[in-house]
Amino acid sequence: MIKVLIIEDKQDNLKIIEDVLDSGLYATHYSHDKNDGVEIAIHYKPDLILFHYSGNNDIEFLQLILNNDATALIPILVIPITPSFEEQRIVMQLGVEDYLPEKFIQSSLLKTLVTRF
Secondary structure (H helix, E strand, C coil), X not given: CEEEEEECCCHXXXXXXXXXXXXXXXXXEEXXXXXXXXXXXXXXXXXXXXXXXXXXXXXXXXXXXXXXXXCCCCXXXXXXXXXXXXXXXXXXXXXXXXXXXXXXXXXHHHHHHHHXX
């Protein structure tokens, strides 16, 4: 079973993600707060982190995850609120695995996960 940590503060998106992951292949753990998400990632040791990215103020969170020995190898799939090419370039340069705009969650999330695992 693939362990997925979902860091998402929007209930609508969380419901969509839960529906997509409801195949029995994924064990999910949730955090509605990115600060708790770091601690959960360290202790839960997920195979993947789905992170709802809301802009430059979330770069620090990504750096904490990507630069921590306990979490550095965990792939992160960023789901931005307002996608932009510049933002995508920034997070991908940090080491994020993939960038999936919010409006494509339902249609592309499972395809993205199947490709990764």
